[in-house]
Amino acid sequence: MSLINKLKSFHIEGAVSMHVPGHKNNTIGKLSDVIKPGYDLTEIPGLDDLHDPSEVLDQLNAELAQKSEGYHAQAMVNGTTNGIISSIYALNEKVSNFYIIGEAHKSVYHGISLVNADYTVISAEELYESELGSSCVIFTSPAYTGSLVKNIKQHIEYIRNNSGFSIIDAAHGAHLSITENFKESLLLAEADVVVESYHKMLPALTMASVLFTKDIQLHQRIMHYINHFETSSPSYLVLASIEYAQQFYKEYNDNIFFKKRAVLIHCLKEAEIEVAEQDDPAKLMLTWKRGAYNLELSFRKTGVYSEMVTDEGVLWCLPLWHEGDSYPFKELLHKISKLTPAVSSEGTVKGIDILEGKICVANIVPYPPGVPLVLKGTAITERDLKRVKHYQVNHVKIEGIQYNINYYMNEAEL
Structure with a gap:
């Protein structure tokens, strides 16, 4: 049982998570209080049908829709990829081409490839020089690193006024607007479709995502494709975690988060690690004089696991610390204070x-x-x-x- 043993070894090791999912090894929120193996049921009477909800899952979708006025919501268990591809399929019936703003996730390209549609990669500024009628514009905001598309509400309004459609891949933004001290949710941009990965920063199980759609007819058309692509045996554990994450979102208080964030940044700087704060306060990009890749490896050698490393730096997804969380914050600070450079080795370069x-x-x-x-x-x-x-x-x-x-x-x- 190699996978189970590997998972168990990380648990025993006490690995410190600076990556997704947002429950951070079950230390943020109380997810384990509501997610139990005995709750792993199927569509028996009383548990509704995810693909045609009319009872308890319909109530869940109605609760999710309260996140932003004017949207219809659908809980999904196949991740944001499912929502993105289904939305592209649905809108492909209405448009002749797609515009992609900036660096999009591979799921965007997969969806466009599957419908054999034309597309153009442009900047936000080039929107105003493009023919938007009978087109769909796909934004990614926030980006993986936590940067946000500037003036996106203005862009969306311009697209709508020019008879275009818009999708926002907001996979990394389900926690935005959680309090007034976080940047605004992308739902406030009022795009036709917004897809959020609840699992990335909120305490939900991996693959927990939510589709938000403005127009009911478009929503129903997207649901037609979700029913094609999504599993017909949805995980009720994932669905329950979405409901729990929504409740966490509604009740969250950020006092402890910003206090611990300030302490963490100070500790990193004391260790001579440069900290670049992002638009999203829950994302930090870290570098040091020995390079980003050595920094990530050095963290990993101490049992601190980062979200990603690129030439730009090491990306950390901060926990949404709160009263009563069990996140090993003191242990993290101790590991940072004792951090030493790891011995790096070069990877194998294939004959390319x-x-x-x-x-x-x-x-x-x-x-x-x-x-x-x-x-x-x-x-x-x-x-x-x-x-x-x-x-x-x-x-x-x-x-x-x-x-x-x-x-x-x-x-x-x-």
């Missing part, structure tokens, strides 16, 4: 030079964050390969690279 100038046959994606580096159908450049090699040297997983190598080595059919 064969790919220079070739057409990419499968998206090449550093994961995390899951934002494609080279898109299917585009030429792979020398610069692209240098970046891939850099990631490989630093032990970053690259999805799709082996598929491309195999294709051109074997000339295999897709």
Whole structure:
């Protein structure tokens, strides 16, 4: 039982989580009080039907919809990816092309590829030079690192006034507007569709997400596709965790969060770690003189696990600390104060030079964050390969690279 043993070893080790999910190893919130193996039931009488809710799950969706006036809500157990792809399918029936603002998650490209639609990657500023009629604009906000698209409500209004549609991949923003001291929820931008991953920053089980839709007819059309793609045996544990996370969101007090956040930042700086605060106060980007990759490895050697490392830095997703949480905060501070540089070793660089100038046959994606580096159908450049090699040297997983190598080595059919 290698997986179970691996999970057990992390638990015994007392690993400190600075990554998702938001319950942080069951130390934020009281999720284990409401999520029990005995509650893992199926659609027996009284537990409703997720794909056609009319009872208790309909009540759950109604409660979720109260998060922002004017939206219809649907709890999902297949993650935000399910909501994004289903929304693209539904809107593809209404539009002739898609615009993608900035660095989108691979699920956006997967959805557009599946419907064989045209798309263009543009900046927010280029919106105002684009033909938006019969188009859908897809935003990612907040980004993985916690940065937000500026003036997004203005952008959404402009799109609507020009007969376009809008989707916001707000996977990393389910906790925004949790108090007045956090940035505004993306639901306030009033896009046609907003999808949030409740599990990323709120105390919910992984894959817990919620779809929010403005128009009831569009909502029903998206549900048509969700029913195609989502499992027909939904986890009631995940659903219950969504309900719990919503209650946590409604009742949260941030006094302890900002006090502990200030102490943590001070401790990091005392350890000569540079701290870049993000738009989202629950995200920090960390660097030090020995480089981001060495910093992440040094943390990991002490049992502190980060969300992601890139050339930009080490990303930490802060816990939503609260009265009565069991997060090992003092232990975290102690580990930071005793942090020493780890001995780094270079990862193996695969023979990828064969790919220079070739057409990419499968998206090449550093994961995390899951934002494609080279898109299917585009030429792979020398610069692209240098970046891939850099990631490989630093032990970053690259999805799709082996598929491309195999294709051109074997000339295999897709």
